[in-house]
Amino acid sequence: MLDRRFVLENVDLVEENCRRRGSKADVRRFAELETRRRAKQIELDELNRKANELSKSIGKAKDPAEREARKAEGRSLREQSAAAQAELEQATADADAILRAIPNLSHPDAPVGADEAANLELRRGRHAPPEFDFKPRDHVELGEKLDLIDFAGGAKVAGHGFYFLKNEAVLLELALQRYAVDLLVAEGFTPTITPDLARNEILDGTGYIPRGPETQIYSIAESDLSLVATAEITLGGLLSGEILEAERLPIKLCGISHCYRTEAGAGGRAARGLYRVHQFTKVEMFAFTLPEASGAMLDYFCELECRLFDGLGIAYRVVDTATGDLGGPAYRKFDLEAWMPGRGEAGEFGEVTSTSNCTDYQARRLGIRYRTGEKGTAPVHTLNGTAIAVSRALVAILENYQRADGSVVVPDVLVPWVGKNRIPAR
């Protein structure tokens, strides 16, 4: 969330930003509630001050009758205080409900527009899309023909949107994880394998809504846990509530986790097969930085993503996400869209990674701060980025590396872990 004082002092600016991002948050109403909340706080403080003063005098008073009289007065003051506090809590809850719905500010260079149609292509990867002298199959067909993906089996045991990876697909998944983690470790990231579940308060702090009609999140019955939608949740939660020494920053982590998404309402041809599923494995990058360092870190994350996909030999484009498509926490977001020959009529780009600079928006709610100079603290900046989302990387690999005979060549960089350079036609 944004700083409440900042919103109060910049109503016009925040309102304009909401408009550009397609947020309906009522900024003026927030300002009104927040002003009322502050007045309440002052009133409460004054009541407590009086009551505290009186309590101290009772401790010193000797005359019993005098004590009793003051106790009665104290009771009355505490009752007033409790009432004022209840009102304050109500005002705070009302104000917070709006505040939390106000999206982050937007980078001035982010393309302005209502949805992804306004996204701006920044550049392309090193490799051009492959040219086939045959009609390329999509990954669903390849996965079946090569006995790599069992959608029917997944549907039987867990329902639509689940799948079994089999044979070389398993090796590819493990190889992709290793490929990504090795690069990130060499770049100074601390590798982690995170919990696949998290407390709802952690989901909440990272900006995910655990329960509700449009949630993407699976929740665990009779507990306050949810399945995570990304390791961004657990990695951000890891340092929640902590004050970090500035010298420790930046902190760069990568996390392997499974990701679970209900994908309520999703569908359509473009979501076929592995492209949009309820469970997949992802290697995620995460960083905590000083405010002045987050812009460069975002570029760095994007560059790492490019390096990973250039290394895989897959064509892609880098897209600067439009304001209306940023979601709540992101200040700026770059996506990599890989060329998928089996997608659409004659191939299309499909999102494979996404990296966001959330500035202090996430950190404020998670309570992650650093020490500033002599006195005081300020929220750090947080960034996240996909290193490899395995399911979508598999789509891209299978479709780009297929051959006329129905076999699939293994990308060179993965051969050491897959143990072969071709998945033979069966």
Added chain:
RNA sequence: GGAGAGGUGGCUGAGUGGUCGAAAGCGCCGGUUUGCUAAAUCGGUGACCGGGAAACUGGUCCGCAGGUUCGAAUCCUGUCCUCUCCGCCA
């Protein structure tokens, strides 16, 4: 899952109803002294919200949430977490 112990400031750790935002030590910052370093010594040193130009000042916080009381770190309840032992298990 069962039994017990415990969660206090950056760290260690005292504190069982008012004089406690909290002893002491460590660490850190500043001063003094010593040729440098080290040592010694004196002072300062939590977070959050608010008022004030500032000096300074009000409120809240002792895992978290409630309760009792004029008053809670201290008593009560719930909850989360940690440790020890037992059971179970990959």
